Each structure stands twice: as C-alpha cells, then as structure tokens.
Amino acid sequence: MAKTFDWKRFWCPRGESFEISDRGFLSDPGGKWGFNSNLVTFDRLAEFPCAVLLGEPGIGKSWTLEHESAEVQKSLTAGAELMSVDLRSFSSDTRLMATLFESETFDRWKKGDWTLHLFLDSLDECLLRINNVAALLADELPKQPYSRLCLRIACRTASWPTFLERELEKLFGESHAYELVPLRRRDVERAAEESGIADPKAFLRKIDELDVSSLAIKPVTLNFLISTYLQDGDFPKDHLALYEKGCKILCEEPNESRRAAGKKGRLSPDQRLAIASRIAAVTQLCKRFAVYTGPEADGVPPEDVLIGDLAGGFERVGDDDVEVSESALWDVLGTGLFSSRGADRLGWAHLTYAEFLAARYCTRRKMPVAQMRPLLFHPSDQGRRLIPQLHEVAAWISVMDPEILKAVAGSDPEALLGAAAASLSDDQRRLIVDSMLQQTSEGRMLHLRPEFFWLFGKLKHPQLSDQLRPYVTDANRPIGTRHVAISMARACEIEELGPDLADLALNESADAGLRSSAAATVADLTSRVVKDRLRPLAFGEAGEDPRDELKGSGLRAIWPESLTASELFSLLTERKDQSLSGTYSRFMYDDVIHKASPRDLPVALEWFAKQGSRRDLIGPIDYLMDRIFEFAWDNLDEPGVASGLAAAIVSRLRIYDELFSNDHNREFATKVQNDQERRRTLLKALFPQLAEH
Numbered sequence: 001m002a003k004t005f006d007w008k009r010f011w012c013p014r015g016e017s018f019e020i021s022d023r024g025f026l027s028d029p030g031g032k033w034g035f036n037s038n039l040v041t042f043d044r045l046a047e048f049p050c051a052v053l054l055g056e057p058g059i060g061k062s063w064t065l066e067h068e069s070a071e072v073q074k075s076l077t078a079g080a081e082l083m084s085v086d087l088r089s090f091s092s093d094t095r096l097m098a099t100l101f102e103s104e105t106f107d108r109w110k111k112g113d114w115t116l117h118l119f120l121d122s123l124d125e126c127l128l129r130i131n132n133v134a135a136l137l138a139d140e141l142p143k144q145p146y147s148r149l150c151l152r153i154a155c156r157t158a159s160w161p162t163f164l165e166r167e168l169e170k171l172f173g174e175s176h177a178y179e180l181v182p183l184r185r186r187d188v189e190r191a192a193e194e195s196g197i198a199d200p201k202a203f204l205r206k207i208d209e210l211d212v213s214s215l216a217i218k219p220v221t222l223n224f225l226i227s228t229y230l231q232d233g234d235f236p237k238d239h240l241a242l243y244e245k246g247c248k249i250l251c252e253e254p255n256e257s258r259r260a261a262g263k264k265g266r267l268s269p270d271q272r273l274a275i276a277s278r279i280a281a282v283t284q285l286c287k288r289f290a291v292y293t294g295p296e297a298d299g300v301p302p303e304d305v306l307i308g309d310l311a312g313g314f315e316r317v318g319d320d321d322v323e324v325s326e327s328a329l330w331d332v333l334g335t336g337l338f339s340s341r342g343a344d345r346l347g348w349a350h351l352t353y354a355e356f357l358a359a360r361y362c363t364r365r366k367m368p369v370a371q372m373r374p375l376l377f378h379p380s381d382q383g384r385r386l387i388p389q390l391h392e393v394a395a396w397i398s399v400m401d402p403e404i405l406k407a408v409a410g411s412d413p414e415a416l417l418g419a420a421a422a423s424l425s426d427d428q429r430r431l432i433v434d435s436m437l438q439q440t441s442e443g444r445m446l447h448l449r450p451e452f453f454w455l456f457g458k459l460k461h462p463q464l465s466d467q468l469r470p471y472v473t474d475a476n477r478p479i480g481t482r483h484v485a486i487s488m489a490r491a492c493e494i495e496e497l498g499p500d501l502a503d504l505a506l507n508e509s510a511d512a513g514l515r516s517s518a519a520a521t522v523a524d525l526t527s528r529v530v531k532d533r534l535r536p537l538a539f540g541e542a543g544e545d546p547r548d549e550l551k552g553s554g555l556r557a558i559w560p561e562s563l564t565a566s567e568l569f570s571l572l573t574e575r576k577d578q579s580l581s582g583t584y585s586r587f588m589y590d591d592v593i594h595k596a597s598p599r600d601l602p603v604a605l606e607w608f609a610k611q612g613s614r615r616d617l618i619g620p621i622d623y624l625m626d627r628i629f630e631f632a633w634d635n636l637d638e639p640g641v642a643s644g645l646a647a648a649i650v651s652r653l654r655i656y657d658e659l660f661s662n663d664h665n666r667e668f669a670t671k672v673q674n675d676q677e678r679r680r681t682l683l684k685a686l687f688p689q690l691a692e693h
Contacts, residue, residue: 050172054157055180058220061154079114088125091303117150124159138167182217240423243356250336271322274315280357294344359396386412395420409435421458429461440481456491465496490521498530508543519553531557552583565600569607588620593627598635605644609651642685
C-alpha cells in the first residue's frame with residue numbers, strides 16, 4: 001500500500017527534534033505544520049553530494065529512495081546516469097564489488113566527465129550478511145572520481161555505522177544524515193480514503209480511541225491497520241496481534257505477478273502462515289537472503305536457500321498438519337509476503353515480516369531456552385551477547401516467551417527497543433528498565449548511542465517515575481546510570497520527575513553533564529511552573545556554563561511564555577564554544593523565530609542591526625539573522641517592522657556587509673522580486689534613513 005500513494009515524505013536532521021502531538025501524529029496546528037525549520041523534503045537534498053536516509057523499520061525508507069530515484073531519472077542532464085543498487089541482495093563482498101565498482105556503468109563514469117547518481121538501499125540488511133560492507137565502501141569510494149558523484153544511502157537508524165559517516169564527511173566535505181519522520185495525520189487520512197475506507201475520520205477516531213497511533217505513523221503497520229479495518233471494522237490490541245493479523249491478510253492476497261495471472265493457490269491463510277513462518281526461521285536463523293527457485297545447475301547464490309531444502313515434513317495448524325511440499329512452498333511464495341529479487345529469486349517484501357514470523361515459528365514450536373540460546377546468542381563472551389543480526393528476532397521472541405525475555409533483558413536489554421517493544425506489557429517494561437539500570441550500575445555501557453535516547457520511550461509504564469526517581473536524586477549513584485535514567489525520563493516525558501530534574505539542573509555542585517541532561521529534559525516537559533524554574537540558567541545565574549548548554553536549555557524552557565523579546569535578544573551572543581552544536585545553537589536555529597510573534601520583530605531587528613560583519617558570523621547567529629530578515633519581510637505591515645528592517649539594512653550598508661547569507665540568498669531574492677507591494681513599502685521606510693547617512 002505504501003507504494004500506491006505519492007506521499008510527500010519529510011526528513012529531519014539526525015539528532016534534531018520535531019514536534020509530535022499528544023496522540024503521536026506529527027502536529028498540524030491551525031493548518032500549518034508544526035515542524036522545526038530544519039525539516040526538509042527529499043528534493044531539497046539535491047544540492048548535497050552525499051545524503052543518508054535513516055529511519056525505523058517500516059517507516060518508508062526504501063519507498064522514498066525508489067520514488068526519488070525515479071524522479072531523478074526523469075530529470076537527468078545529458079550524459080549523467082543513475083545507478084540504483086539494493087544492497088540486501090548481496091552476501092559476499094566479491095559479488096558486491098563486481099556488481100558495483102567493477103560494473104560497466106562505473107567504468108564508463110570513471111572514464112567520462114559526467115555525474116553519477118548512486119542510490120544504495122538497505123545497507124542495514126547488507127550488514128547482516130557482509131559485516132565489512134561499511135569498510136568496503138569507505139575504502140573504495142575514495143578511489144573513484146567522487147567529485148562527480150551524488151550519493152544516497154538508506155539504512156535503519158540504529159544500524160548506521162558512524163565511522164562510515166565520518167569517512168563520507170572526509171570525502172565529500174560534508175555528509176548529511178537525515179531521519180525519515182513519521183506520517184502526518186493528513187497522510188493517514190488520505191491513505192484511508194484512497195484505500196476505500198468509507199469514513200476516514202471515523203478510522204482516525206478509532207485510532208485515537210485505541211491509542212494505536214504509533215502503528216498508524218509507519219507505512220508498513222498502517223497498511224496492516226487499513227487492511228484489518230476494512231476486513232473487521234476494528235484493530236488488534238497490540239503490535240503482536242497486529243503483525244499476526246497483517247501477515248495472515250498478506251497470505252490471503254497473492255503478489256502482483258500471481259494476481260495478474262489469476263492464481264490464488266489451494267492452501268488456507270493459516271496454512272500459508274505456518275509455512276511462511278518456517279521460511280522465515282530458515283532465512284533469519286541461517287543467514288539466508290532469498291529463496292532460489294531456479295535449476296540448481298544454473299548456480300545457486302550463496303546467500304540463498306533452495307526451495308527444495310525448505311520442503312519436507314509437516315507444520316502444525318490448529319489440530320491438523322499441513323505438508324510442506326514444494327507445491328505448498330510455491331503457493332506461499334506467491335503471496336504478498338514475498339517479492340522478486342531478480343530471476344529465479346524471491347525474498348521478503350519487508351524484513352519486519354520475516355523477523356516476526358521467525359519468532360512466531362520458534363515459539364509455536366515451543367523451542368526451549370536451552371535450544372534457542374545458541375541460535376540467538378554469540379558464542380564469544382560466554383554467550384552473553386545477542387548476535388547483532390538477530391536483535392529484532394530475539395525481541396519478538398522475548399515478547400512471546402517470558403523465559404527468553406529474562407535471558408535477553410539480562411544480557412542485551414537494548415535489543416528489546418525495536419519493533420516488538422510496543423507489544424511489551426507494563427511488567428515486561430519494568431523488568432527491562434531494572435535490567436538496564438542494574439547493568440549500567442555495574443559498569444556496563446549500553447550499546448545505544450546518545451542520539452537514540454528516544455528509543456527509551458518504548459519503555460514507558462505507569463510506575464516509571466518511581467523506578468527512576470532514586471537514580472535522578474541520589475548523588476551516590478553512578479553518573480552513567482543517572483544519565484540513562486534521565487534519558488528515559490526525557491524520552492518518556494515523565495512529568496512527575498520535573499521538580500527533581502529542575503533541582504538537579506540548578507544544583508551548582510552537581511556533575512556538569514548531569515545538569516545539562518536534566519535541564520534539557522525539563523525544557524521538553526509541559527509544566528510551565530517547572531520550566532520557569534530554569535530562568536536562572538538562561539541568565540547565567542546558576543554557576544559555571546562553559547559551553548552554554550545550560551543557557552540553551554534555560555532559554556528553550558522559558559521562551560516565549562516567560563521571557564520578553566527584549567530580555568531574549570539581550571542574551572543572544574556568540575557561542576562560547578564555536579565547535580559545539582549543542583542546546584544553545586539548536587535554540588537559535590529552531591526556537592527563536594519559530595516561537596516568536598510579529599510584535600517581537602522591532603526588538604529582533606534592533607539586535608540584527610547591532611551585529612558585526614556577517615563574514616565573521618558562521619553558524620547560528622548568521623542563520624538567525626536570515627530568519628529575522630525573512631520573518632520581517634513576511635510581516636512588513638506590522639507596526640515598527642518596516643522602519644526596523646530599513647534600519648537593519650542600513651546597518652549592513654555602513655560596513656559593506658551582506659544583507660543575507662549566501663546559503664539562502666538566491667531563494668529569498670526570488671521571493672523579494674515577486675512582491676512589488678512589499679518592496680515599495682520597504683523603500684518608503686528606507687529612503688529617509690539613507691538620506692540621514
């Protein structure tokens with residue numbers, strides 16, 4: 001379904017925040033998107049030589065990459081070419097090298113003088129089979145004429161290798177990593193309407209009533225919701241039931257090629273689901289990518305499993321057994337669970353289907369912990385760590401099997417923060433939180449990078465504040481564990497901890513990093529009383545703040561509700577640490593103008609006029625000046641704005657400075673040229689001031 005609609009998908013710079021409503025949908029206040037200014041569409045990234053598209057499973061990375069590669073193909077200039085490679089189809093670096101770097105297209109490009117647009121999809125799935133693929137790309141790309149390369153890579157957020165990002169930055173000068181944001185409410189409504197739901201608004205109300213918006217904001221699970229709603233008029237109660245129902249529906253629907261041929265098969269949906277679960281277990285637990293359906297004599301790709309090797313024996317369905325014959329396997333491979341991987345090869349339409357069904361197979365077979373442990377855990381380190389490629393499978397099994405949950409929570413609890421986390425019970429979430437806090441207290445570092453703190457939001461449960469409070473308030477607890485507890489409170493928006501976090505943020509004797517984390521968390525909460533307590537941080541009245549991290553959170557907490565424009569702009573100075581893009585920089589980038597009103601413009605323009613040469617202002621001050629100029633242009637009729645903007649222009653003319661930064665000059669100039677009325681208004685205010693000078 002996700003490929004049916006021409007949705008406009010948005011990217012958010014990795015690590016930046018975007019607004020989410022209390023129901024989980026991207027907010028849309030007053031018909032105007034509540035996005036921060038950094039959200040961009042794919043076509044806005046065309047100016048970047050290298051961009052990485054990240055996102056959770058099922059969020060639509062592959063669809064977006066496929067859609068945009070088709071758009072690029074339509075607009076290629078003479079001589080340029082596009083090459084699109086799905087990395088998940090490779091299991092050896094030799095085959096990948098031959099297909100990519102030793103291909104005819106690459107050879108022509110290296111010998112030519114034109115630009116190659118290279119789209120690489122499913123890096124995360126390739127990492128499951130070629131663990132050195134990131135190193136291979138980092139080694140090979142510098143050997144190519146990369147100045148004529150436009151590179152796009154899609155990967156799951158948690159699997160993205162940061163070292164590859166660093167290497168790409170060295171190569172291209174900059175590498176832009178963006179996360180694909182969830183669907184907006186309007187996208188969900190449109191999808192429901194175009195799918196044949198008679199009353200899309202009733203569909204949305206049902207989503208709200210059952211609190212399943214976390215499923216609606218991802219195309220894969222939205223597909224399940226729409227399908228089950230059309231069939232049953234209701235939704236399953238959780239992710240586990242949803243995937244069970246959704247996969248069964250896909251078993252009822254043949255894939256496009258079989259549907260076109262009018263072939264429906266002879267097995268029931270339940271029988272197909274049982275056999276599909278066997279296929280999933282083999283492909284996931286035996287490191288296989290696709291099912292090979294051609295003659296064995298033609299050569300079987302090493303990453304594939306022969307259809308004949310899957311056949312044999314029976315699978316239990318209810319009180320009956322179904323024979324797993326080759327004809328039955330052909331029937332299952334012809335359903336919507338699978339799609340083509342080239343000639344004589346069929347693979348999973350989406351990896352999440354395989355991960356869920358593999359777990360389903362293991363639990364339906366009632367495999368004991370002693371049997372599953374060597375399948376899921378790596379033999380090194382005494383079998384205490386999960387095999388990285390099986391994190392999601394292990395997470396699904398953990399939801400279904402309490403004994404496996406205990407084993408996984410006791411070793412790799414962060415592996416439980418994937419797609420299966422939404423199906424965890426409150427007791428299971430409590431167990432995982434306890435395990436994480438206990439392990440970090442014992443000195444173990446979680447395998448979770450700081451920018452992914454939002455994954456902790458999947459652990460929210462009614463007693464979480466009581467569980468975290470001792471770690472927030474007790475100075476004798478390990479600092480690393482307290483950081484984890486604060487990150488959990490922030491991701492889960494635990495309002496009850498607001499006063500405790502504010503106390504920590506204002507405690508001048510506390511660890512500086514903990515203070516910064518606590519302040520950032522308070523700024524994310526909704527309580528105005530608690531937020532206002534951070535006012536001393538904004539004014540630099542609460543101890544040392546060498547990197548402006550406390551100042552940034554303090555300003556974000558109180559602007560604009562408890563801070564006047566005059567107070568704000570008196571505090572906006574250059575960063576103490578020019579190398580840091582922290583809370584203070586993000587506040588200037590995302591919050592100042594986004595939350596300002598037109599009546600604040602005279603003060604903002606006065607501040608603008610006092611700034612030094614823009615040639616010396618690189619970063620948030622320069623960016624903010626551009627935003628003020630744009631905001632003033634759009635509100636030129638407001639009292640004092642035209643004269644203030646004129647004074648700001650004169651301030652630049654006096655020092656022979658730029659009015660607008662080069663980054664946005666062309667786009668804004670076009671906007672000004674197309675608005676004669678505003679130009680006249682500004683010139684009337686400008687001429688008298690020019691005469692005075």
